[in-house]
Amino acid sequence: MSQNSTQPSSRPGKEASSTNGQSKSNLDDAKSFYDKLAPSKKPKTPKPQNAITIAVSSRALFRMEEEQKIYVERGVEEYVRYQQEHENEPFQPGAAFPFVKALEAVNSRLRELYPDSEELFDIVLMTNNHAQVGVRLINTINHYNLFIERFCMTGGKSPIGYLKAYHTNLYLSADAEKVREALEEGIAAATIYSPDKVVEVSDTQLRVAFDGDAVLFSDESEQIVKAHGLDKFFEHEKAYENHPLAHGPLKGFLEALGKLQKKFYAKGQRMECPIRTYLVTARSAASSGARALKTLRSWGLETDEALFLAGAPKGPLLEKIRPHIFFDDQMFHVEGATEMGTIAAHVPYGIAQKYNKPSSKKEPVSKE
DSSP states (O other), X not given: XXXXXXXXXXXXHHHHHHHHHHHHXXXXXXXXXXXXXXXXXXXXXXXXXXXXXXXXXXXXXXXXXXXXXXXXXXXXXXXXXXXXXXXXXXXXXXXXHHHHHHHHHHHHHXXXXXXXXXXXXXXXXXXXXXXXXXXXXXXXXXXXXXXXXXXXXXXXXXXXXXXXXXXXXXXXXXXXXXHHHHHHTTOOEEEEEOOSSOOOOOSSSEEEEEOTBTTTBOSHHHHHHHHHOHHHHHHHHHHTTTSOOOBOTTHHHHHHHHHHXXXXXXXXXXXXXXXXXXXXXXXXXXXXXXXXXXXXXXXXXXXXXXXXXXXXXSHHHHHHHOOSEEEESOHHHHHHHHXXXXXXXXXXXXXXXXXXXXXXXXXXXXXX
16 A cells, blocks of 8 residues: 555656756757857847937848839739749848948947947838848848848838837938938938949948038028029128038938947047048138038037038049948039949938939939
């Protein structure tokens, strides 16, 4: 009787012990498997409210001309089918690709200096593509080892309404109409264009060049030029030299860049800072340059270099700077920059848009 009562009671304990040991072994095996899959663990994505968010359309980041042709000529169903059939073929890099790579290089340096900080660039892929195209986009991003974790795929609808929800600091697109929509919503935005020739850019230092009026500043001075000519403009700028200009659509982006620069300065790395900014303006230094510089000073901002061209073409000088991106409100300067090999972005803001007439080769197509 006592033998029978003791034997059954011992078996469950042994089985439980064996099961627990096996479960632990399985968990250890699984952990070891996933550790081997990802020997270089990706860094943690920062919270949107702490990051500088750059929203980039799929056609800005990658070259999709062939796919766009299918969409236009054969319709959306054939377009999606083609994307699925070619989902293991990565897209070629587009106009915004070097800019995004430079942002990631800055992030790497920031993480070295501030391991726990979330004040980093966060790239969001913002596209009106259908979700079925997402597999090819994900495969392409992994192919190039890009750190893009946030996607917004709107299935044919405009993604502009989501930009504020993503805390967007800058939106880059190949679609001029979507860029105008974003600017109307108060979001810094520009239409990006590929250069006519390939020029190597730095892979260790992010270089961003800005025009002044109607980009960093308001179009107040542009309005005077268009209405009254250069002489009246020079008189006005001299009289209002100590009156700061109102801010333009990309002032906030320059401010964000300056904030990150100061994090490097605080560690004694001003001369080794991986961000460099440029003011490249058609203004004359002697006649109208002081107001531009004093305006930046009044905002607590600066650019590393200020280049006053007094009406001379910007393309040759930009070829020397080799920025990852150059922002201008006038298509004349955008086209001149791309002809010399600079990736340029048009900011369709202010009175100059009444006079902008982009050439047919610079007309962006609408599908993104």
